Amino acid sequence: MQAQSTKSISDFYVIGINYRKTDAAIRGNFAVNTDQYSEILTKAGDFALDELFVLSTCNRTEIYGFAGCADQMIALLCTVTAGDISTFKNLAYIKNGQTAVEHVYSVAAGLDSQILGDYEIVGQLKNAVKHAREKGFIGSFLERVVNSALQASKGIKNQTQISGGTVSVSFAAIQYIKEFYPSILGKKILLLGTGKIGKNTCKNLIDYLDTHNITLINRTQEKADALAKELGLASAPLSDLKENIEAAEIILVATNSPKPTILKSHLENTGDKLIIDLSIPYNVEATAAELENVQLVNVDELSKLKDETLQKREAEVPRAKEIIAEHIEELMEWYALRKHVPFLKSLKTRLKSIHSCNLYLQAAHGYIPAETEDDRIQKVINGMALKMRQQNQYGCQYLEALNDYMEYSKAN
Numbered sequence: 001m002q003a004q005s006t007k008s009i010s011d012f013y014v015i016g017i018n019y020r021k022t023d024a025a026i027r028g029n030f031a032v033n034t035d036q037y038s039e040i041l042t043k044a045g046d047f048a049l050d051e052l053f054v055l056s057t058c059n060r061t062e063i064y065g066f067a068g069c070a071d072q073m074i075a076l077l078c079t080v081t082a083g084d085i086s087t088f089k090n091l092a093y094i095k096n097g098q099t100a101v102e103h104v105y106s107v108a109a110g111l112d113s114q115i116l117g118d119y120e121i122v123g124q125l126k127n128a129v130k131h132a133r134e135k136g137f138i139g140s141f142l143e144r145v146v147n148s149a150l151q152a153s154k155g156i157k158n159q160t161q162i163s164g165g166t167v168s169v170s171f172a173a174i175q176y177i178k179e180f181y182p183s184i185l186g187k188k189i190l191l192l193g194t195g196k197i198g199k200n201t202c203k204n205l206i207d208y209l210d211t212h213n214i215t216l217i218n219r220t221q222e223k224a225d226a227l228a229k230e231l232g233l234a235s236a237p238l239s240d241l242k243e244n245i246e247a248a249e250i251i252l253v254a255t256n257s258p259k260p261t262i263l264k265s266h267l268e269n270t271g272d273k274l275i276i277d278l279s280i281p282y283n284v285e286a287t288a289a290e291l292e293n294v295q296l297v298n299v300d301e302l303s304k305l306k307d308e309t310l311q312k313r314e315a316e317v318p319r320a321k322e323i324i325a326e327h328i329e330e331l332m333e334w335y336a337l338r339k340h341v342p343f344l345k346s347l348k349t350r351l352k353s354i355h356s357c358n359l360y361l362q363a364a365h366g367y368i369p370a371e372t373e374d375d376r377i378q379k380v381i382n383g384m385a386l387k388m389r390q391q392n393q394y395g396c397q398y399l400e401a402l403n404d405y406m407e408y409s410k411a412n
Helices: 024-030 034-047 070-080 085-091 098-108 120-134 140-159 169-180 196-209 221-231 238-247 286-290 308-315 317-338 341-355 358-363 373-390 397-411
Strands: 012-018 052-057 060-066 093-096 189-192 214-217 250-253 273-277 294-298
Touching: 012 024, 012 070, 012 098, 024 060, 024 085, 034 052, 034 070, 034 120, 052 120, 060 070, 060 098, 060 140, 070 085, 093 098, 098 120, 098 140, 098 317, 120 140, 120 196, 140 317, 169 196, 169 273, 189 196, 189 238, 196 214, 196 221, 196 250, 214 221, 214 238, 286 294, 308 317
Parallel strands: 189 214, 189 250, 250 273, 273 294
Antiparallel strands: 012 060, 012 093, 052 060
16 A cells, blocks of 8 residues: 555544553453554545554554545544444544644643653654555655644753653652562562563663563563663563462563463462563453452553653643644644645646747747756746745736746846
C-alpha cells in the first residue's frame, strides 16, 4: 500500500481512548501489539484507508490518519482488537482537522501523558510511525506533522523544566518499591519483558535502588540475555518462569502478551510478593490480587503518585504550549502552500505551452532572453507561490503569471 501524497487537513482524524475515561482493564481490550498492528495495516484498504499509524501504549490506543469519517478508523480498530465499537464510541475521543493536529503535538510533548512530561512516549511515537512507514502508510502530511511535533517536543525538553526531575511510569514503579520496601537489601527481583519500558525499568532499578540482584526473562530469550550481559544481570528462559516467580520477592511485568503471563496458580504458597504490572492489557491474572501474600499494583495506580516534581512540571505547561503554537504555525504555512501545488503545476504546464506558441515566438523576436525557458518559468512559479503564501492572493492568477513571464522575458 502506498499512501497518497496530497491530503486535506479536513480529512485528518485522531480516534482513541486513554487513561482519562478508561481504566487499564478496558484499555487492554483495545491495545494493539506488533502482530495486530500489522493486521490493521493489512486490512486498512478494506476500510478505504491508506494513510495512518497506530499508537498503543500503557495509557492510550489511538489511530491517526486520513478518512472520510471517523467510523472507518473505529471499525478497523475494533475488527482487530478484542474491544467492540459500542464501548469504544462511548468512551472515545474523536478529533478532526487542526484540533487533531494539535493533539499530535500534545502527545509528543508529554502534555497528554498519564504522568505529565513522561518522555517515554517519544520513542513509542517514533516506533509507531516507523512501522507504518515501512508498509507505505505514511504520506507527506503525516511525515511533516510528526517530524514537526517531535521538533517541538525536543524544544520543550530543552527550553523548559517540564521534564525536570525523573518521573515516568517506569520510575513511578521504583518509587513504589522504595515506599513498600524501605530496604531492598537481599531482595530478589524478577523483570518479565525487556522491551522499551522493561529496559527503562531495569536501568532505573539499577540506578535508583542500587541493586543488580535482578533476573530477566523475555519471550525472545536472546533479548533478555543481551540486556543481562550489558548490565551485569542474570537471565533465564521463559520455561523457568514459575521457578523464578517463586524465588523473587519483587516482580515487575512489562510485556505485550494479549493474555496474562503470570497466573494466580504461579503465586499460591510462594511467600510475600510485590508485583507491579506495567502491561496493557494486564499480564498478571487479576485474581492474583485475592491472595494474602500478593500486593498487586497496575499502571493506573502508579500514575496517581504525586510529588514536588510534578508540581514544578505543571508550572511549565504554558511555555510548552507556546512552543507548540510556534511549530503549528510553521506547519500550517507549509500546508497552505501545499494546497496550491496543483495550481502551480498546471500554471507551469501552461507557461511551457505559451513559450512554444508561434504568437509568443513572434512577439519575442526582438529580444531573445539570456535565461533559459525553464529558469524564467521557475521564477514565475516561485513568485506566484510567494504571493499565494504571504498575501493569500487569489483571482486571475493565470493572467498575472503570464504578465510576470513576459516582464521577465523583456528584462533579459
